[in-house]
Amino acid sequence: MKSFRRELTFHTPTRRAFLNITPQVEEALRESGIREGLCLVNAMHITASVFINDDESGLHHDYEQWLERLAPHAPIEHYRHNDTGEDNADAHLKRQVMGREVVVAVTGGRLDFGPWEQIFYGEFDGRRKKRVLVKIIGD
Amino acid sequence: MKSFRRELTFHTPTRRAFLNITPQVEEALRESGIREGLCLVNAMHITASVFINDDESGLHHDYEQWLERLAPHAPIEHYRHNDTGEDNADAHLKRQVMGREVVVAVTGGRLDFGPWEQIFYGEFDGRRKKRVLVKIIGD
Amino acid sequence: MKSFRRELTFHTPTRRAFLNITPQVEEALRESGIREGLCLVNAMHITASVFINDDESGLHHDYEQWLERLAPHAPIEHYRHNDTGEDNADAHLKRQVMGREVVVAVTGGRLDFGPWEQIFYGEFDGRRKKRVLVKIIGD
Numbered sequence: 417m418k419s420f421r422r423e424l425t426f427h428t429p430t431r432r433a434f435l436n437i438t439p440q441v442e443e444a445l446r447e448s449g450i451r452e453g454l455c456l457v458n459a460m461h462i463t464a465s466v467f468i469n470d471d472e473s474g475l476h477h478d479y480e481q482w483l484e485r486l487a488p489h490a491p492i493e494h495y496r497h498n499d500t501g502e503d504n505a506d507a508h509l510k511r512q513v514m515g516r517e518v519v520v521a522v523t524g525g526r527l528d529f530g531p532w533e534q535i536f537y538g539e540f541d542g543r544r545k546k547r548v549l550v551k552i553i554g555d
Numbered sequence: 556m557k558s559f560r561r562e563l564t565f566h567t568p569t570r571r572a573f574l575n576i577t578p579q580v581e582e583a584l585r586e587s588g589i590r591e592g593l594c595l596v597n598a599m600h601i602t603a604s605v606f607i608n609d610d611e612s613g614l615h616h617d618y619e620q621w622l623e624r625l626a627p628h629a630p631i632e633h634y635r636h637n638d639t640g641e642d643n644a645d646a647h648l649k650r651q652v653m654g655r656e657v658v659v660a661v662t663g664g665r666l667d668f669g670p671w672e673q674i675f676y677g678e679f680d681g682r683r684k685k686r687v688l689v690k691i692i693g694d
Numbered sequence: 695m696k697s698f699r700r701e702l703t704f705h706t707p708t709r710r711a712f713l714n715i716t717p718q719v720e721e722a723l724r725e726s727g728i729r730e731g732l733c734l735v736n737a738m739h740i741t742a743s744v745f746i747n748d749d750e751s752g753l754h755h756d757y758e759q760w761l762e763r764l765a766p767h768a769p770i771e772h773y774r775h776n777d778t779g780e781d782n783a784d785a786h787l788k789r790q791v792m793g794r795e796v797v798v799a800v801t802g803g804r805l806d807f808g809p810w811e812q813i814f815y816g817e818f819d820g821r822r823k824k825r826v827l828v829k830i831i832g833d
Contacts, residue, residue, distance in 0.1 A: 417556045452556075452692070454593065454692055456799055458797075461808050462746065462748050462808070462811060467651065468601065469601045474637075474644075478634045478635055495752070496752035496753070496756055497752040497755075497756050498752075505753065508753055509760055512793070516745070517797060519658055519797055521560065521690035523560055530686060531600075533599065551732065553692075553732055554692060555556050592697065593831055608740045609786065613776075613778060614775040617775050618790075625764070652791065654794075658797055659736075660734055660829035662697075667827060669827075671739070672740060
């Protein structure tokens with residue numbers, strides 16, 4: 417069994433953003449030389465998500481609006497986590513809706529995707545350097 | 556390390572449905588001959604989910620009602636994704652709540668389940684052919 | 695390829711609770727002897743979650759309040775699942791938001807975590823014995 421590890425780094429200028437990271441994951445897979453196995457991609461920070469959906473800007477706008485309705489940023493005093501001096505409690509909630517990680521099948525040396533699947537990094541508390549882990553195991 | 560791949564195909568007559576796909580996943584596992592490992596089951600489409608919960612019709616009714624409250628289908632003009640000509644923005648949101656995939660342990664040649672765990676395909680934009688991927692790795 | 699299986703057992707005195715189970719998962723990993731691979735940790739019951747987030751009591755209070763707003767316990771007659779004699783339909787919903795499982799990379803014999811990642815058991819229908827499965831595969 418082979419294994420491969422790669423960290424990806426992101427620094428979004430805005431508090432919230434969705435970034436298509438499929439090319440970076442595909443590059444890691446190519447470098448790994450793994451043909452059959454599983455590829456884990458996870459946020460290493462707890463106010464960010466990795467998820468699979470559509471690369472369509474209207475949808476990303478809808479996610480943004482919807483998550484803000486489910487878990488509003490303000491008033492920040494609404495959250496006990498923010499009593500610690502943080503203002504990012506909402507980001508910890510939004511991340512749970514969108515998920516921490518995806519596991520993607522690797523078949524014939526490629527990410528084994530359906531027609532529209534793309535991997536996104538979902539940032540909910542950006543404006544600083546944050547990391548995503550890619551771990552691939554297989555043969 | 557062995558690996559095994561199987562696609563399952565579904566065509567639900569209704570827009571939304573929950574289907575128990577545990578027997579198909581168990582059949583794939585038997586064919587794989589894998590005794591110890593991990594089994595990934597994921598929706599290949601981005602308006603559908605694979606999740607594990609209870610095979611109880613009242614609960615499925617509750618999921619349906621709850622998801623419709625969290626991410627209503629109508630008015631479809633509410634969503635920017637639907638400006639593309641689609642009417643399924645809500646399905647992309649519902650899928651995030653219920654999840655894209657499950658990873659199940661394989662132990663002694665069986666899905667290593669708790670007492671009530673069953674695998675479901677959650678369709679949120681059906682009435683067409685859609686696929687689920689089963690990928691199993693192990694020995 | 696090696697594989698390792700461990701069940702963890704919990705019995706929370708309250709209906710809902712969040713328990714940091716990272717030490718137990720780390721102990722399982724040490725016993726496994728696996729240095730490179732993937733570690734699956736999943737609730738074996740369908741009214742509980744395993745998730746990764748911050749070990750901060752204010753945040754756990756926020757999760758509790760937020761989940762109760764998204765999927766209220768009462769009135770229990772609101773849910774068709776509760777017509778079966780149960781009163782835990784809300785727990786099945788809350789578990790979907792927080793997730794069933796996490797998959798964690800194993801690198802150099804350790805859980806390959808970001809700076810604040812900790813694994814939690816989220817109980818939404820406790821006051822009885824329930825189990826979590828740890829399955830680790832790799833070399």
